[in-house]
Amino acid sequence: GGFTAGETMVISGFGINSNDVDSVFRAGLMALDSFSTVGITAKYNGTGSNTCxxxxxxxxxxxxxxxxxxxxxxxxxxxxxxxxGDTSNFVNLSDPSVKSFITGQTGISY
Structure with missing residues (x-):
């Protein structure tokens, strides 16, 4: 919990861009759209950044x-x-059930 719609999120990765170029590290900002116990979503309106x-x-x-x-x-x-118009989906790593699963599988507590 503790999320607010419209809150700024930082994304990053090596995915493709609009020119299908990959293998380059990029980072950008998105705004939180909605969240649940296991998921976080952000909608891309054409400005800012998106995952791919x-x-x-x-x-x-x-x-x-x-x-x-x-x-x-x-x-x-x-x-x-x-x-x-795209929607990006993220696993909510702050959810207790997700944290418990990851710790159980990896032995890493965070």
Whole structure:
């Protein structure tokens, strides 16, 4: 929990851009659209940044208590070309059930 619609999120990864160029690290900003216990979504309206093919597993950062914290991991988008109207989906890494699963699988507590 603790998310607010419209809140700024930092995304990054090595995915393709609008020219299908990949293997270049990029970072950008998106605005939080909605969230649930396991998922966070952001809609891309054509301005700012979006995730795309090759970004899956990449970090989603949000400001918490004056610091940028890892709160999600890029999962998928709805549109193949990642253009305006696309929705990006992220796993909510701050959810207790997700944290428990990851710790159980990896032995890493965060």
């Amino acid at each position: 093919s090759g970004d899956s597993g990449g970090p989603l950062l949000m400001s918490r208590d004056g610091e940028w914290k890892l709160v999600g991991a890029t999962s998928n988008g709805l549109l193949q070309k990642c253009g305006p």
